[in-house]
Amino acid sequence: MASEEGEEANAASSAEEVGRKKPPRHKGKHDKPKPWDDDPNIDHWKIEKFDPSWNEGGMLEVSSFSTLFPQYREKYLQEAWPIVKGALKEFGVACELNLVEGSMTVSTTRKTRDPYIIVKAKELIKLLSRSVPAPQAIKILNDEMSCDIIKIGSIIRNKERFVKRRERLLGPNLSTLKAIEILTGCYILVQGNTVAAMGSWKGLKQVRRVVEDCIKNIKHPVYHIKELLIKRELAKNPALANESWDRFLPKFKKKNVKQKKPITKEKKPYTPFPPPQQPSKIDLELESGEYFMSDKKKSAKKWQEKLEKQSEKAEENKRKREAAFVPPKEDTATPYESAKSTSNNDEIADMAKSLKKKAKEFRKSEAQENVRLESYVASNEGSRPKKKHKSSKSK
């Protein structure tokens, strides 16, 4: 019982302390909690649709924006202009296509209510002049859509490197670009020294990072794609909403590895014994006797070899040159006679061969008969070497 009473007393005292506690002090007025900090009804990223009743008076003066377009775009713009004009008319914006100057102009009218639509119209004509198809460019008039033009030309000076990195951004068969488009939810157009992107603000921020990192050679677009895929999956999980995603994202470490060309070697059958040692240069010289020669003799020998080679080559060349002047042999005899003569020649050759054979056999037999015993038995006189006695002179 006593213990229970004690617990109750402790609880009461702690409650009093909580009651006495002052709310946390904030340094400035800006740090005070605001009603929109935790209000679930407020969506910070939702753009409120404009109601014409908010601005019934309209604009007091005319605001207009114009942009130039390249000549190759003229034909397409002429065809697509009615669509553009119709889209802008809904919002009370006037537009004009000047083919003489090569410019497009948008301006507000008395019917214009939304002040921001003129800025959107300006972006529309800017996109049209940058080779964006008209149906795609008209989407910019929606509230959720915005556009961004990323200048990539000034990032890198070297033209070859720039082209290479721009192609890296596109990927094989535009696969990398399509992947980025799907993951960011943006329309991307790479053209010349700039990249035009259309989409939501969050998507545009991601596109800008991917493009700049690719052109600056900081990070390959494939790594960004991988990261975006993981982030997309993590966003689906509400449990990880208030956690840091760093542990899930891949750690990118740039490695500057020089690529070596692969050297292909033919595989030889394995033998347990080592190969025989190759003779060194000195060994070869010792063998030929060149090692003991003086430098003069060596150079003379080399010179001699060189001269021999030259003479051989000269003779060969001479023979080739003279071959052009040697007339071909002409057969003056009739075909019957020539055939007869060839048969006679064959017979003579056979006879000569047989005679030679017989002569050889005769010589062999003669040699066998004339074998002398003296040549095989060593005589004492012949074998003993003669010694020269040197007389030593005594002084």
Next chain:
Amino acid sequence: MTKAIPKIGSRRKVRIGLRRNARFSLRKSARRITKGVIHVQASFNNTIITVTDPQGRVVFWSSAGTCGFKSSRKASPYAGQRTAVDAIRTVGLQRAEVMVKGAGSGRDAALRAIAKSGVRLSCIRDVTPMPHNGCRPPKKRRL
């Protein structure tokens, strides 16, 4: 000779002897004008709205940060809207010219909030700085 801009009261004398919290209330007592210029600077991270008189002298300024938005929320359209309302309500403009600078997400919301608050807009100008290949870009960041 250019005319010197006349001082509208010496702030230093007023500030002496005031408590720290009272200083913030000074900003709210900005001079009221009926005609002026609203400069909307919308970046990817914040939205700053400056109200000036037709000569270009700053009357009042407000930003998403001063309105109590923190971190990434400063760049949101809602923050831009709140900032615009805060700036206009304080000054009490009736007619204004709008100058838009930058391409942030807060500019459209800010413009619509200005129109909604009853200010008659004379014209809208885009004064986003565009380099004609001007400055050399900073060196690449190393990862």
